[in-house]
Amino acid sequence: MLSDIASNDDLEKLVDKFYTAVQEDAVLAPFFAHINFEHHKPRMVHFWSFVLLDEPGYTTNIFDKHANMALTKEALQQWVFLFERTAREHFSGEKTEQAILRAKTIAWTFQEKMKLG
Numbered sequence: 001m002l003s004d005i006a007s008n009d010d011l012e013k014l015v016d017k018f019y020t021a022v023q024e025d026a027v028l029a030p031f032f033a034h035i036n037f038e039h040h041k042p043r044m045v046h047f048w049s050f051v052l053l054d055e056p057g058y059t060t061n062i063f064d065k066h067a068n069m070a071l072t073k074e075a076l077q078q079w080v081f082l083f084e085r086t087a088r089e090h091f092s093g094e095k096t097e098q099a100i101l102r103a104k105t106i107a108w109t110f111q112e113k114m115k116l117g
């Protein structure tokens with residue numbers, strides 16, 4: 001029986017497993033080729049902990065962060081697919097569903113704002 005996302009340790013695990021999948025993915029890996037994951041992962045954990053666990057202090061505009069990336073509809077769909085698969089593989093419950101829903105909503109927002117539809 002899987003437990004729900006409940007702590008920063010859980011989020012570190014989620015982010016870690018997700019980026020392992022991303023780095024093995026032919027569509028997504030090139031976007032992260034220049035990224036230093038030691039710096040990037042704590043920011044992702046902070047983001048998710050702000051969204052799911054009421055951790056304060058995350059103020060980054062994440063649309064701006066992606067605005068200059070050559071994202072495609074296919075890449076966004078793959079991102080969401082891997083995120084959902086990773087989340088469901090390791091966790092189950094209300095917060096897990098919230099995380100998946102939020103990721104899908106943000107991906108859809110990117111798609112609309114960047115006119116990739």
Ligand code: HEM
Nearest residue numbers: 031032035043044047060062065071075076079103106107
């Ligand atoms: C094709 C899809 C995506 C790609 C290729 C992508 C790629 C990236 C990259 C390369 C960064 C690092 C930017 C930097 O540090 O300069 C980043 C940051 C980030 N991305 Fe994405 N992203 C995608 C979709 C998403 C989605 C759907 C979400 C929704 C949860 C998301 C959330 C974030 C967050 C929270 C950050 C960290 C911003 C920060 O605090 O520094 N990304 N992304």
